[in-house]
Amino acid sequence: xxxxxxxxxxxxxxxxxxxxxxxxxxxxxxxxxxxxxxxxxxxxxxxxxxxxxxxxxxxxxxxxxxxxxxxxxxxxxxxxxxxxxxxxxxxxxxxxxxxxxxxxxxxxxxxxxxxxxxxxxxxxxxxxxxxxxxxxxxxxxxxxxxxxxxxxxxxxxxxxxxxxxxxxxxxxxxxxxxxxxxxxxxxxxxxxxxxxxxxxxxxxxxxxxxxxxxxxxxxxxxxxxxxxxxxxxxxxxxxxxxxxxxxxxxxxxxxxxxxxxxxxxxxxxxxxxxxxxxxxxxxxxxxxxxxxxxxxxxxxxxxxxxxxxxxxxxxxxxxxxxxxxxxxxxxx
Ligand code: UT7
Numbered sequence: 260x261x262x263x264x265x266x267x268x269x270x271x272x273x274x275x276x277x278x279x280x281x282x283x284x285x286x287x288x289x290x291x292x293x294x295x296x297x298x299x300x301x302x303x304x305x306x307x308x309x310x311x312x313x314x315x316x317x318x319x320x321x322x323x324x325x326x327x328x329x330x331x332x333x334x335x336x337x338x339x340x341x342x343x344x345x346x347x348x349x350x351x352x353x354x355x356x357x358x359x360x361x362x363x364x365x366x367x368x369x370x371x372x373x374x375x376x377x378x379x380x381x382x383x384x385x386x387x388x389x390x391x392x393x394x395x396x397x398x399x400x401x402x403x404x405x406x407x408x409x410x411x412x413x414x415x416x417x418x419x420x421x422x423x424x425x426x427x428x429x430x431x432x433x434x435x436x437x438x439x440x441x442x443x444x445x446x447x448x449x450x451x452x453x454x455x456x457x458x459x460x461x462x463x464x465x466x467x468x469x470x471x472x473x474x475x476x477x478x479x480x481x482x483x484x485x486x487x488x489x490x491x492x493x494x495x496x497x498x499x500x501x502x503x504x505x506x507x508x509x510x511x512x513x514x515x516x517x518x519x520x521x522x523x524x525x526x527x528x529x530x531x532x533x534x535x536x537x538x539x540x541x542x543x544x545x546x547x548x549x550x551x552x553x554x555x556x557x558x559x560x561x562x563x564x565x566x567x568x569x570x571x572x573x574x575x576x577x578x579x580x581x582x583x584x585x586x587x588x589x590x591x
Contacts, residue, residue, distance in 0.1 A: 265389035265397070265429045266437030266587035267382075269331075271324035272425030272556030273317050273402075274543060275307040279421070288414035295418045300519025304421025304544030306406045313347030314424070317402040317549070318357040321426040325398070326361065329428050333361050337394040339368035340385050342377030342401040342548040343424075344575070345408060346370055357400065366398075373445070374453070375515050375574025377401055377548035379582055382570070383441040385429045397429040401548035408455060410475035419517075420476070421544035425552025436564070436587035440502055442494055442580055449486065449577030452479040487521045487573040492528035494581040495571040499529060502583050506530035508567055510586075511558075515572035516540040516550040525571060547574070559590045 280303045281292040295301055307316060318341060326333055341354035354368030373380040378401030388394040402424020411417045432438075457473035458464050468474065491514065499509065512531050514522045519540055526536045537554045546553060551570060562568075566586040573579040 261434055263390050263392055264432040264437035264439065265386035266432035267427045267555070267584065268430045268587060269325050269329035269428045270425060270552060270555040270559055271321050271328060272423065272553045273320035273324070274305040274423035274553070277306045277308050278303050279306050281418070284418055287411050288417060290414045290418055298518075298520070299419060300538070300540045301418065301544045302541045305423050307404050307422040313353070314343050314345045314402050314404045315347045315353050315356040315360070317404065317422065317424045318353060318400045318426065319360045321400060321402065321424060321552070322357055322361045322398060325426045325428055331396065331428065333363045334365050336363040336366045336396050336398050338385065338388055338397045339363060339366050340371055340381040340397065340399045341368065342371045342373065342381040342399070343403050344372055344374050344377070344547060345404045354400070373574065373578040374576055375517060375545070375547050375550070376443070376572040376576070376578035376580055377574070378551045379441070379570055379572045379580050380443060380578065382427070382438065382582060383443060383580070386438045386441075389429050389431055395430060398426055399429060400424065400426040401552045403547035403549050405545070405547055408474065408476050410472055413475065415480055416476050416478055419545050421546050423543050423546040423553055424549030425556045427552060427555065432587055436585045438582060438584045440498055441582040442498055444490070444494070444580060445576045445578045447576065449575070452482045453477070453575040484518065484521065486577055487517060488524045490577070490579045491515070491521060491571050491573040492525040494579060495525055495529050495569055498569060498581040498583050504567060504583070509569055510535060510566035511562070511568045512536045513551055513554050513568055513570040515574065516543065516554070517545050517573070521573070529569070562586045562590060564589050
């Protein structure tokens with residue numbers, strides 16, 4: 260009997276209208292376009308402006324677009340997994356806020372927190388529900404409103420992050436297509452290098468924590484960079500090896516967009532040419548759990564049914580992993 264697999268059968272994304280350029284950042288902190296471009300590859304990022312708008316806005320817009328383009332009745336959705344580190348509220352889950360707004364009346368949902376690896380963790384988890392044979396339509400959303408936890412006086416972080424995300428639909432796959440393999444890892448020893456200091460149960464929010472600016476992203480960039488380059492490339496190569504894939508067999512590398520230099524190091528280790536590497540960091544920056552669905556959305560029309568794709572990510576935690584999928588449809 261052939262193994263039941265899950266395939267991505269549609270993707271849709273959303274980015275807010277406001278464009279925060281490197282030039283505008285030059286007016287906020289001591290930085291310049293040349294430094295940001297050469298060190299990260301980023302030219303601009305999107306910011307979700309307005310009162311009372313959380314990450315669910317990105318999720319709802321992505322989910323609605325996805326339902327429309329895949330001609331799916333929201334009542335058919337069995338499960339919504341929402342990967343994010345910037346939920347609307349500590350609880351309830353943003354997945355449920357989205358579910359209510361899109362009319363997913365028969366779904367259960369939960370949030371998943373694995374920082375920049377959140378979407379790939381969600382994809383693997385969602386695929387397992389499909390592979391069980393019990394669930395037929397799983398929506399995996401990856402989105403973050405990073406501007407809600409970024410200090411725009413800290414030049415080491417504010418130049419990197421942006422807001423945005425997207426959603427995919429997972430359904431049982433035709434023979435041979437869909438998610439074939441995945442490997443993931445996390446290492447809590449990475450905590451000191453990338454975290455938010457307060458606002459959790461260890462140090463709840465107080466006037467003092469706010470005044471001490473403990474509710475923003477803290478990152479020791481150089482250390483994170485070193486671990487990202489090593490681990491993302493290691494896992495991308497490992498998943499190729501254990502599926503007997505040579506670089507010629509891989510049609511696309513879909514890498515988390517943290518830094519162009521990390522992506523270049525990964526594709527070099529894999530022996531993959533630039534023409535096969537999906538990139539949009541120059542327009543959106545690092546949207547944390549949002550980068551991979553945004554890439555799939557941007558490039559969807561170029562994918563062909565049967566294309567071998569390696570999706571790879573590294574992020575806070577530390578968390579990392581790689582997924583091998585055979586693309587299941589021609590969008591055009
Ligand atoms: O997605 C989640 C995981 N996160 C990542 O993967 C991010 C990984 N890290 C990185 O991408 C890079 O480390 C950064 C982009 C954050 C920083 O690049 P870097 O090449 O590692 O720079 P650095 O931290 O070593 O700083 C080099 C210099 C320093 O000055 P000195 O000490 O050499 O005089 C910094 O103070 O650049 C300075 N600097 C800046 N200069 C202009 C730091 N930030 C800026 C800035 N503009 N925005």
